[in-house]
Amino acid sequence: MNAISHKIIRETLLERIQSGEWELGELIPNEEELAEEFGCARTTVNRALRALAEEGIVIRKRKGGTRVCELPKREAKFEIPIVRQQVEATGAVYRHKIVCRESKKPPISVSTRLHLGADEKALYLEALHLADERPFAFEMRWVNPAAVPHIEEEKFDTISVNEWLIKSVPFSSGDVSFSAVNADCDIADALDVTEGSALFLVDRTTWYDQSFITTLKLYYNQGFKFYSKL
Amino acid sequence: MNAISHKIIRETLLERIQSGEWELGELIPNEEELAEEFGCARTTVNRALRALAEEGIVIRKRKGGTRVCELPKREAKFEIPIVRQQVEATGAVYRHKIVCRESKKPPISVSTRLHLGADEKALYLEALHLADERPFAFEMRWVNPAAVPHIEEEKFDTISVNEWLIKSVPFSSGDVSFSAVNADCDIADALDVTEGSALFLVDRTTWYDQSFITTLKLYYNQGFKFYSKL
């Protein structure tokens, strides 16, 4: 292909920015000028600049032109993986065990999150994720039974709750928080660590449309880390 | 505008996928067919589908066509913010204090990370980040002085080390890990918490081109959380 690709343009511009050829906050040439320089259509330059804008490298404004970002933001993307995949990625054999399963009235903090009435019951599950039969993570989860009625029929002996939910309600939204907590007595017991150990906690709530599906706390065993590139 | 926008197409297709009109893994119509259905150019459909592919909703293959993703991945994007911004976002007043600053031989774990010779010195800094004069986070950092020579002249009385580095080396790459640790004696002391408290640790290393810039451990005080949308 003779034509100049948007990838090459993006890379070239990125190098100029990184090398300091353009200062932070400085206006860079407009699309038409760059198109002329690269000898390509404006559309192609547009695509390259749009990519840089999505990455937070430049800021674009109509009439205002395109500027190098003043305070480049650093973003880390974490995939929220299925625990099974995390375990298998380490080369270990994955297994999970439902420790507790009952239908009961959730505490207020949960019933508000799941948008349940004060007297409505929800499904409560505790599960232990094992890597080579050693505790890897402990999960405490509430499910809104109205959102996924068929869950009553599922045993979860071959598939984890999370994987089942992903398949049943594949494109839900949600929010998530990461934090550090000291293991209380129960969790220390489940994960076979001493009480007070620092554990990595992922707290996640998901919903689809207006209907809340599940909220869970996932306690990873000691030493667990989330990695990412910047 | 009469023309159908790529955003509307993206939304429409997303609704069909979410509603289950197309199964997981199912082949969806090709670009030309969709263009005809929406009465627009193929380019426009292409842009909508490309967006869905970037979001991990569909998978596209030449000749293979476009399919709904089998196992939709969940991604969480975290901005790695400047601590000052984190503090100010809570409404508190930010201040930081350099607790320690010296040039010395780093431990091997650091000198390998920074690609330093065994006998080379590096700049070591400890800093405390305060929110309304209460400890918010404690930072232990090594800087490769060869990568940023002017750092010797900087006092860091008005600007934090991180902000200074971002301005000096704006578009560096890096990696980062999140984990949970029990506070050791020194850190507990610095953050004014009891020893053994669970702390959220961000461990980050950045470089530019081939040259390593800095590696740091940032211990957030108890109760700190990272939030994100899924």
Add this chain to the structure above:
DNA sequence: TAGTGGTCTAGACCACTCA
């Protein structure tokens, strides 16, 4: 080999926003 997505072009009009 044939079918699909990937990309580029040249031109057009629009929408926003700065001065």
Add this chain to the structure above:
DNA sequence: GAGTGGTCTAGACCACTAT
């Protein structure tokens, strides 16, 4: 008001890959 990016079109050729 004028300059910039935002987007759409219609057409073309290419690159990959499933069959």
